[in-house]
Amino acid sequence: MNNETTTAVTAEAVTAAATQAAASQKIAAKSIAEANVQETPERSSWIKVISTSLLASLIVAVVILAFTWPTKTMDTKNLPVSITGPEVTVSQFEQSLKDRGIETFELKQATSREDAENQIKQRETYGAIVFTEGAAPEVLTAPAANAAATQMLNGVATQLNTQIQQKALAAKTQALTQAIEAGGEQGAQAAAQLEQMKAQAEQASAMAVKITVVVPLNDVDTSGTGIAVTAFPLVIGGILGGSFSALRVNGTWRRFATATLYAVIGGAVTALILSTWFGIIPGDFATLWAAFGATYLATASFMIGLGSLFVPAAGLGLGAVVTMFIGNPISGASMPSVFLPGAWGQIGQMMVPGASSTLLRSIAYFPEAATSGQWLVLGSWIAFGLLAGVIGWALKERRPATVEA
Numbered sequence: 001m002n003n004e005t006t007t008a009v010t011a012e013a014v015t016a017a018a019t020q021a022a023a024s025q026k027i028a029a030k031s032i033a034e035a036n037v038q039e040t041p042e043r044s045s046w047i048k049v050i051s052t053s054l055l056a057s058l059i060v061a062v063v064i065l066a067f068t069w070p071t072k073t074m075d076t077k078n079l080p081v082s083i084t085g086p087e088v089t090v091s092q093f094e095q096s097l098k099d100r101g102i103e104t105f106e107l108k109q110a111t112s113r114e115d116a117e118n119q120i121k122q123r124e125t126y127g128a129i130v131f132t133e134g135a136a137p138e139v140l141t142a143p144a145a146n147a148a149a150t151q152m153l154n155g156v157a158t159q160l161n162t163q164i165q166q167k168a169l170a171a172k173t174q175a176l177t178q179a180i181e182a183g184g185e186q187g188a189q190a191a192a193q194l195e196q197m198k199a200q201a202e203q204a205s206a207m208a209v210k211i212t213v214v215v216p217l218n219d220v221d222t223s224g225t226g227i228a229v230t231a232f233p234l235v236i237g238g239i240l241g242g243s244f245s246a247l248r249v250n251g252t253w254r255r256f257a258t259a260t261l262y263a264v265i266g267g268a269v270t271a272l273i274l275s276t277w278f279g280i281i282p283g284d285f286a287t288l289w290a291a292f293g294a295t296y297l298a299t300a301s302f303m304i305g306l307g308s309l310f311v312p313a314a315g316l317g318l319g320a321v322v323t324m325f326i327g328n329p330i331s332g333a334s335m336p337s338v339f340l341p342g343a344w345g346q347i348g349q350m351m352v353p354g355a356s357s358t359l360l361r362s363i364a365y366f367p368e369a370a371t372s373g374q375w376l377v378l379g380s381w382i383a384f385g386l387l388a389g390v391i392g393w394a395l396k397e398r399r400p401a402t403v404e405a
Helices: 002-039 046-073 087-099 113-121 147-182 184-206 226-248 252-277 285-309 312-327 344-349 352-365 372-404
Strands: 079-084 105-109 127-130 138-141 210-213
Touching: 046 312, 079 087, 079 113, 079 147, 087 105, 113 127, 113 138, 127 147, 138 147, 226 252, 226 285, 226 312, 226 352, 252 285, 252 372, 285 312, 285 352, 285 372, 312 352, 344 352, 344 372, 352 372
Parallel strands: 079 105, 079 127, 138 210
Antiparallel strands: 127 138
C-alpha cells in the first residue's frame, strides 16, 4: 500500500513537472516570437519610398544647380583692363571694340606704362594694353590674378590690334591712291608715300605683339589653380569647425571658445601644408595663418550663432547652405567675379568664400593691393555670429541660471 501510494505521488510529481516544463517552453517560445516581432521593423509604405526618392533627387538637383549655374550664366565681359598710348591709337582701339560689339574689356585709362603696371599690382585691373608710337603694342598680363583672364587678354588684344592696323593702313592707302589718280606733283609725292607706307606695313606685320608678365605665378603652381582648388576645402574646414563645436560641446561660450581654438590650430596647420610644405600659396606665413584662421572662424561663428538663436541643427543646416551652396559657387575663386551676372559677383565678395579667395590671392601675389575690405567681410561674419550667440545665450541660458540662483 505504501509502495503504491509512493508510486502514485511520484507519478503525479513527474506529471506536474512535465506540465510546468511544457508551460515554460510555451512562454519562452512566445517571448521569443514577440521579441522577433518587435525587432523586425515595419516595412515602409510605397508612398514613403517614392517621396524619399523624390526628395533625394531634389537635393541632388539643387546641389548640381548651385555649382553649375554660375558657370552656365557667366558672361565674359567688363573685364577691367588698363590702356595707355597715343590718344588717336587708343581711340581707334576703343572704337573698334564698339563697332564689333565686343564688351569683353572695361578699359581704364592709364597715364603711362608705369601707371598701368601699378594698377595691375594694386588689383584695379587684370592686365594692360600699351601702345607706343613707332613700336609694337605691348600687353601686360598678370597670370597670378586669373589664368583665364590672361588668355583672353592676350588673344583678343592681339586680334583687335591687328585689325586696327589693317583698318588704318586701308584708310591711308585709299587716300594716297586718290591723290595718285589726281596726278601732278601731289600725285608723285603720294606715290612715293604709298611705296614707303607699304614698306612700313611689311615691317609692322613682321613685328610681334610684345607680352610682358607683370605678376607671374610661382614655380610650384604654374597653372594658377592652387587658390581655386583650395577654396572648397576651406569651406569644408569652416563647416567642420562649426559642426564639431556645436555637437560635441555644451554652452554657447564654450562653443565659441572651441571654434576659436580650432581656427588658430587649423589655420596654422593649413598654412604649413599649403604654403610651407606644398608651396601652392606663397606669402608671409603669419599673414596666411591669420587669413586661414579667420576663414574658418567666420563660418564656424556664423553656424554657432544661428544654433544658439534656434537649435544647433538649424545653425549647421543654414551655415552649410549659405557657405557651400551659395557662397562657394559665386566666390570668383576660379573665374573673375565680374563675369557673374548682375550683382552676384559683388554679393559673392561679401560672403566668406569670396572674401577669403580674394584675400589669399592678394597676400600671395599682390602685396601692394588693399585687403582691408576682405578682412572687414570676414570680421563681420565673425561679429554676426557672436552677436547672435549673445542674443541666444540671453534668451535660453542666462534666464534659467538666474531662476536657479
